[in-house]
Amino acid sequence: MVSSSNCHMTAEQVFAKLQSTYPKVALATVYNNLNRLCEDGAIRRVSMEGMPDHYDHIQRHDHLVCQQCGQLLDVDLGDLTQQLEAKAGVSILSYDLKLVYVCENCKKTINGKECE
Amino acid sequence: MVSSSNCHMTAEQVFAKLQSTYPKVALATVYNNLNRLCEDGAIRRVSMEGMPDHYDHIQRHDHLVCQQCGQLLDVDLGDLTQQLEAKAGVSILSYDLKLVYVCENCKKTINGKECE
DNA sequence: ACACCAATTTGGAATCATTCTAAAAGTAAT
């Protein structure tokens, strides 16, 4: 079965990767299984503006998103639940925190053309 | 011109609302202008998993998202930039923070059917 | 081996939000 990956793959990428080993899997199956795994809490879906969903491991962590190229990077800021609950005044189930920055690659490349 | 609204409307909702007063505006125009306003920093786009983009005012604030019905609510946790930068160890341009909770409405309704 | 039921997979059509495109309509200055 499709097991979770260590990077931040999209359904399409998982599909592509699978094709070499299992040439007959259908894209629908990939979506089915990714969805199932998400429901079961085995993997985590990361959606970002204007790009296909990425799938990620479930260990607690947050994300750095490059403003230029959209590249996604894990970063662990620790568990802020307590703090956020206190400030918001409601009890929360979870939270989604994305830090927008400019990745090293894009910092070099003057106008961010060659990223990703 | 289409000016920003005080709630969290989708392009479709803006379109619908406009139709009564300007029956000939096209949906494409709404998208054009919402996009422009976003670029110009006059409004803010809020994208959430599995639902159309919502548009929001630009004053600094974060969001509460109901897990059941997806309803979006403003909440202000103050500016966490300093703190997050310190923890992440990189300088960030901005951040996007969504707190997942269960709204009052959905808490009442035993299985969240009647929300939104 | 064999038949039976359930669960999974397939491939292709369908959906939905959004963008693209090329033509039409405004708007302004000359």
Added chain:
DNA sequence: ATTACTTTTAGAATGATTCCAAATTGGTGT
């Protein structure tokens, strides 16, 4: 009112994802 520019329009196109009904696969008991 003529050119030059910008905005708008309508509808087609796109792209990610879901839906669907048919086909395949997996046991399980015999």
